[in-house]
Amino acid sequence: MDRVGMVRDLDSLGRIVIPVDIRRRLGIGKHTAMEFWMTESGLIMRRCVGEACILCGELQHLTYFKHAWVCIFCMNELKNKR
Numbered sequence: 001m002d003r004v005g006m007v008r009d010l011d012s013l014g015r016i017v018i019p020v021d022i023r024r025r026l027g028i029g030k031h032t033a034m035e036f037w038m039t040e041s042g043l044i045m046r047r048c049v050g051e052a053c054i055l056c057g058e059l060q061h062l063t064y065f066k067h068a069w070v071c072i073f074c075m076n077e078l079k080n081k082r
């Protein structure tokens with residue numbers, strides 16, 4: 001995770017503008033659906049991909065593990081790295 005070094009204030013309705021440089025870099029266009037993830041350290045916002053493996057993007061064989069979807073293939077790979 002990279003800190004981008006930009007600070008923005010929420011407006012009176014709780015909205016925030018994502019700087020255009022960041023939107024371009026991440027391929028976020030107008031009307032892109034965004035989703036929010038709450039973690040122990042704060043809030044993560046990313047382009048909505050629905051339920052997909054956070055490591056490889058697989059859409060099937062998912063299990064929910066520590067606030068994220070992970071596929072069984074990545075789970076097995078992680079288990080074998082011990």
Ligand SMILES: [Zn+2]
Nearest residue numbers: 053056071074
């Ligand atoms: Zn995976």
